[in-house]
Amino acid sequence: MTATPGPPNEQWVEFDTTDGEHWRVDVGFLGSEWTCIWGAGCRGIGPEADPTHIMGCCSLGAEFANPDDAMNVAAHAAFLDPERFQFHEVAERDGIFADDSRRATRVVDGGCIFLNRADFEGGAGCALHQAALADDEPPRDWKPIVCWQLPFRIDVVEAEQQGTPVHVLRRWARADFDEERSVSRPDGGGPNLSGAIGSMGGDEDGDSAASIPWLCTDDPAAYVAEVSAVARNRDDLVELVGEEAVAEIVRRL
Structure with missing residues (x-):
């Protein structure tokens, strides 16, 4: 074929x-x-086309598949430092979860808390994804299940x-x-x-x-x-x- x-x-x-x-x-x-085509023409799933091409399907955050998924992401997020994680301060102050149910990631300024934006000196993109690659580990081991599937x-x-x-x-x-x-x-x-x-x-x-x-x-x-x-x-x-x-x-x- x-x-x-x-x-x-x-x-x-x-x-x-x-x-x-x-x-x-x-x-x-x-x-x-x-x-x-993230970063290379991705329009994003928001109502308006994203001119930076980096919002992708992260505009509304990610919902966890189950409690183990949430726990895994939280454990890896604890290893992110401010140089890799644009919203590190927000995470420390308010947490990475949208609410106490811990069913989804927090949304900050119109996108998932883990999404580093285009103006971030540490580099745009998912902080979990980038940290996994930096540590020579598969990003799927760090990210919410829905994100890598x-x-x-x-x-x-x-x-x-x-x-x-x-x-x-x-x-x-x-x-x-x-x-x-x-x-x-x-x-x-x-x-x-x-x-x-x-x-x-x-x-x-x-x-x-x-x-x-x-x-x-x-x-x-x-x-x-x-x-x-x-x-x-x-x-x-x-x-x-x-x-x-x-x-x-x-x-x-």
Whole structure:
């Protein structure tokens, strides 16, 4: 299969892994030239296009998948110093969480507390991401789960016959932000991101996520990589779906 510029047509393949999971995968997207264009044309998900191209999908903060996710981020945030973390003082004074429920990161000046802005001397971008790279660790070990899993999405649906769960791997699209369905794995092997849909797509008045005006997976400008999405994001995909499933996806491209 040859990738073409722009959002690809869905191309579905199905297979089973040795652990008994049945997968349905959109290899149209996985084999496409999609890449994150943060800092290089990213419009951002806010109502107005971001001229700095660094707000990305961080405008509303990140909702944690579960208490362990929140605890992990808090533990790593404790290692951030002011030179790496623009809002270090805010974090020390008010904490990194949006409220006492500890379900989401605090929003500061229109973006996640961990998002260093374009004018920060320590460098723009996620403070957790940058610190992880500086310490030669995978950013996914430091960041909220939803942040490193995007743009990939797993839905778990029941098969029409025999009731066997089907794990559907595909891209996020703008339409998904209008929904509030769970994308958790029933065996506990992945996070429940239904809350993340709400946190990134609605507002404090409960308005629908239809207000999300843009998402990179729908924009031809993001389909400019020289390698496939699965190759570029292989390590994260292995963490998400397992080595065997990734190998089978690559074989099917």
